[in-house]
Amino acid sequence: MRVVTREQAVSYRLHVNHLTERLSAGSHEEAAYVGLQDTAPRDALLGLHARVADCKPSDWADPCLIQTYSPRAAVYVLPRKDFGVFTLGRLPLATEAIRRVDRLADTVCRTLDGRELRGGLPDLREACSSGRIALRWTTSSLWVREVPRPEIDLDEARKELCRRHVHRFAPTNPRTFAWWAGLAAGDAREIWNSLADELLEVDFDGTPGWILRADEQRIREAPPARGVRLLVEPDLRLLGRDLDGRFIAPGKRTLTPAADTFHPNGVLVDGRIVGAWGRKGAKVDVVLTEQLTPLQDDALAAEVAAFPISGARLVAPVGGEFAAQRPRG
16 A cells, blocks of 8 residues: 655645645635635634735636635635536435525525625525525625526536545545535545545555545655745644544644634744734734744845735734744844
8 A cells, every 4th residue: 555644735725725835826726726715803814825826915806706605604715617516426325305405595595685795694504505696705705696596417516616626635535525614424435435536545544545646656656845824723723633643633632832713823934834814903012932944034125025915014923932033024
């Protein structure tokens, strides 16, 4: 059996998710290939910034993108053309369960009556898997509107959702796919099995994992990550958040002792998490667990200065008990 180490997996995940080399300006669809979670205010926008050059404050609302409750019923920014993959692809397999979702969607859409209304509607999260409901999360309000149901075969939507998961989060397994997609374990396993010919089992540091056969060479050749990125909390799962530090979920292993309620995000330097950061408005606080080189210091400051947040500034990369304090003007 082929062996994939955790180091190879992290390098591959960061590389294939465009967190080591940015995409050209405007490549929003590729950046949102598996969706960008937007639970915390503007996480999806900062996720775009980490992946795409010259990101602008309004890019989260680009016409090629759309929002709804998607994996795990969290707010996601998604490629508009792939809306069906991330909605209908999450429908349960049982016919009666699908009918329930459709009934809930009917109720929501009757309430909307062609209007965009502020959120808080009953059963909204579950109804979004019907593919008929889009959201607009402004960070202060959630707005809901009806959209045409995507024209995509249900089986193909489910397979494509699974295929994208394995491509961007390999090595992975059916349990992780079920968690990520918000599917029942049995449904996730059946969808997984439908892709059996495309999957390759590997030894992932002593644990069974699966990759796409087409990605094997890419995983072997993924270059080590270089440079500085400020990762939002959902992207930290790419480094393995389960208790063994391998899979993206379930579990939430702490990646740095600097992380706390006010600093939930990660400072990535050359493929390692070396600190945590948080943001209040335009002020970005960084806490480091190790000393950076002068070049890395400059790269960190440049990352913050390029944030698509008006007036973004690094107020104090502090170490406290972790590293030496180096305040900035």
